[in-house]
Amino acid sequence: MNSTTEEAPALPEADRVPAHAEGKRLSRGRLRRSKAPVPTAQSFKSRLRRDKQMLLMMLPGIAFLLLFFYVPILGNVIAFQDYQPYLGIGDSLWVGWQNFVDLFGNPDFVHAFWNTLYLAAWQLVFLFPVPLVLALIVDSLVSARVRKVFQSIAYLPHFLSWVLVIAFFQQMLGGAGFVNNTLRQFGMDAVPFMTNPESFPVLVVAQMIWKDAGWAMIIFLAALASIDASLYEAAAADGAGRWRRMWHITLPGLRPVIVLLLILRIGDILSVGFEQFILQRDAVGAGAAEVLDTFTYYTGVIGGGWSTGAAAGLAKGVVSALLIYAANKLAHRFGEDGIFAKKVG
Amino acid sequence: MATTLPARKTPASSEATRKATRKVVRKVKELSYNPKRPVWKERPSPLYQTIKALVLIVFSVSILTPILLVVSTSLADNDQLMRAGGFVLWPERPTLDAYVTIFKGPMVIQSLGVSLFVTAIGTVLALFVTITMAYATSRTVLFGRPVILGVLFTLLFAPGLIPSFLMIRQLNLLDSLWSLILPGIFGAFNFVVMRSFFMNIPGELIESARIDGATDWQILWRIVMPLSKAVIAVVGLFYAVGFWNSFFNALLYINDHSKWPIQLLLRNFVVQGSGAADQLGITTAPPPQSIQMAVVVVALVPILMVYPFLQKHFAKGVITGAVKG
Numbered sequence: 001m002n003s004t005t006e007e008a009p010a011l012p013e014a015d016r017v018p019a020h021a022e023g024k025r026l027s028r029g030r031l032r033r034s035k036a037p038v039p040t041a042q043s044f045k046s047r048l049r050r051d052k053q054m055l056l057m058m059l060p061g062i063a064f065l066l067l068f069f070y071v072p073i074l075g076n077v078i079a080f081q082d083y084q085p086y087l088g089i090g091d092s093l094w095v096g097w098q099n100f101v102d103l104f105g106n107p108d109f110v111h112a113f114w115n116t117l118y119l120a121a122w123q124l125v126f127l128f129p130v131p132l133v134l135a136l137i138v139d140s141l142v143s144a145r146v147r148k149v150f151q152s153i154a155y156l157p158h159f160l161s162w163v164l165v166i167a168f169f170q171q172m173l174g175g176a177g178f179v180n181n182t183l184r185q186f187g188m189d190a191v192p193f194m195t196n197p198e199s200f201p202v203l204v205v206a207q208m209i210w211k212d213a214g215w216a217m218i219i220f221l222a223a224l225a226s227i228d229a230s231l232y233e234a235a236a237a238d239g240a241g242r243w244r245r246m247w248h249i250t251l252p253g254l255r256p257v258i259v260l261l262l263i264l265r266i267g268d269i270l271s272v273g274f275e276q277f278i279l280q281r282d283a284v285g286a287g288a289a290e291v292l293d294t295f296t297y298y299t300g301v302i303g304g305g306w307s308t309g310a311a312a313g314l315a316k317g318v319v320s321a322l323l324i325y326a327a328n329k330l331a332h333r334f335g336e337d338g339i340f341a342k343k344v345g
Numbered sequence: 346m347a348t349t350l351p352a353r354k355t356p357a358s359s360e361a362t363r364k365a366t367r368k369v370v371r372k373v374k375e376l377s378y379n380p381k382r383p384v385w386k387e388r389p390s391p392l393y394q395t396i397k398a399l400v401l402i403v404f405s406v407s408i409l410t411p412i413l414l415v416v417s418t419s420l421a422d423n424d425q426l427m428r429a430g431g432f433v434l435w436p437e438r439p440t441l442d443a444y445v446t447i448f449k450g451p452m453v454i455q456s457l458g459v460s461l462f463v464t465a466i467g468t469v470l471a472l473f474v475t476i477t478m479a480y481a482t483s484r485t486v487l488f489g490r491p492v493i494l495g496v497l498f499t500l501l502f503a504p505g506l507i508p509s510f511l512m513i514r515q516l517n518l519l520d521s522l523w524s525l526i527l528p529g530i531f532g533a534f535n536f537v538v539m540r541s542f543f544m545n546i547p548g549e550l551i552e553s554a555r556i557d558g559a560t561d562w563q564i565l566w567r568i569v570m571p572l573s574k575a576v577i578a579v580v581g582l583f584y585a586v587g588f589w590n591s592f593f594n595a596l597l598y599i600n601d602h603s604k605w606p607i608q609l610l611l612r613n614f615v616v617q618g619s620g621a622a623d624q625l626g627i628t629t630a631p632p633p634q635s636i637q638m639a640v641v642v643v644a645l646v647p648i649l650m651v652y653p654f655l656q657k658h659f660a661k662g663v664i665t666g667a668v669k670g
Contacts, residue, residue, distance in 0.1 A: 075508030076505055078507070163616060167611060171415055172414065241387075
């Protein structure tokens with residue numbers, strides 16, 4: 001097929017790689033970076049004419065990306081300015097790194113930063129393994145009906161908004177909630193599940209498990225289903241018990257998915273869960289619930305410190321980008337595909 | 346899809362084959378969905394079985410209890426609520442009083458209207474932008490895959506809260522419902538799902554249409570979209586759920602109470618519980634539990650209604666296939 005693509009200029013249509021071939025190539029890691037046909041100067045004009053309508057189709061998407069993605073990225077320059085809304089970006093005073101210097105001297109920001117890392121560590125340790133364990137259990141079920149019923153229940157909360165999730169938790173565990181009401185009826189003291197700053201990380205992780213652990217299972221289940229069953233059969237015939245089979249077949253089979261999800265998780269680690277925190281910051285206080293995103297929101301939008309907020313947001317964005325890059329490199333080093341070309345919600 | 350047609354043309358001769366086919370289908374179903382335990386797999390010990398069952402039951406119950414509690418409490422009558430101390434797990438005499446009350450005030454109806462408008466318009470626009478972009482990039486056009494992958498890679502990062510806010514303000518969209526719609530009309534994940542589906546449509550189909558003189562728009566409308574109904578439905582539902590659930594954009598961009606979507610109303614009324622009665626335009630004393638719960642249910646019901654459709658399509662592997670690719 002490569003030979004046909006080389007002779008493309010003669011046949012204007014032939015250089016469109018057949019779609020199924022393209023799809024196959026995408027799914028195989030090795031070949032992904034093989035070169036796509038590079039437009040030569042000669043064919044560029046004819047290609048432009050031929051693809052006019054296709055390019056037209058891209059316009060709405062490109063307009064969106066420019067307007068709500070790339071231009072706002074450029075808008076981050078206000079992090080280096082003393083931005084005043086009435087002056088605008090053009091006329092505001094340029095202050096260089098001053099905002100960042102101030103930021104790292106600001107105890108609130110430093111607190112938000114460490115708190116973010118603290119909560120992220122909780123999530124990584126206690127949240128990440130849950131979907132994996134659930135998927136292993138579900139995959140081992142023999143009854144298709146039990147499996148289906150459980151999946152129907154487990155996926156549901158993913159589609160509920162954070163506002164609803166917090167409302168549910170409040171009604172169950174809040175000060176006037178169901179559990180505390182019941183405790184009081186039995187003459188016991190109420191437990192401040194929702195307002196105790198110390199136990200806030202536990203609450204946050206519990207909410208995340210409630211909402212998304214079932215959904216995160218879906219990816220592991222797909223990976224488990226793609227493991228060749230004859231491997232298990234052969235291993236069992238050779239006398240491997242269930243734990244040995246899990247260690248030597250299941251977990252190696254899941255390794256690419258686990259690595260991929262870990263990378264995405266690491267890139268996302270500074271966005272510990274914005275809506276969740278903003279919804280509960282009033283209840284537990286800024287001490288426990290202030291993370292980088294809420295700091296940006298309250299300093300910038302509420303407090304009017306536009307430049308400080310933008311600087312905090314930019315610092316977070318840059319660190320996240322570096323983390324993704326580093327994690328991806330690390331994955332390549334371990335012989336995995338990494339995330340290039342892959343993106344999970 | 347295509348194979349069912351010839352089978353129907355010859356009904357008499359195919360009686361035996363149909364029986365055989367049905368048998369094979371049943372066998373395949375049995376093997377793929379309900380396999381008897383494979384011979385090489387030992388029965389798990391009772392201990393493991395108990396642990397597994399416990400984990401699954403505890404997880405399911407913890408998900409279902411709050412939902413049941415809220416729905417039941419919203420339907421319970423005052424007597425039972427008083428006796429139970431605020432919450433019931435099962436309404437003895439279900440009543441819709443709470444719903445009648447919240448729909449009397451203007452706030453809930455207004456915010457439902459806002460949410461419905463944003464969801465409907467947003468989903469249509471989002472589908473348009475995503476489908477056109479996904480189709481145009483699914484065929485090699487002008488520039489190759491590296492450019493598209495590069496762009497996709499940048500989408501892993503976010504432009505940041507403050508610059509996005511300033512952009513919306515610059516466009517004069519503050520306090521406009523378009524500020525809830527426009528930032529959500531393109532999602533990288535949905536784009537990838539759609540694009541990888543389009544890439545799996547055989548190129549021959551499109552080539553033959555082009556030879557017959559179809560333009561790219563005609564090909565998209567007449568050939569590609571009819572073949573992609575399932576994925577369009579799923580992506581559309583994803584967008585719809587996203588628009589319905591979005592709360593933070595409204596918190597950022599909308600000040601005017603009459604333009605609050607239902608999620609923001611829910612946050613201010615139930616989660617923060619401030620000045621509830623005033624905001625809802627209800628003049629009764631502090632609202633009983635069931636009124637708060639009724640608002641929760643109003644926000645919940647649309648999701649519950651589309652959930653079976655959403656789920657049916659994951660089962661077909663649309664999403665998992667895309668995730669793998």
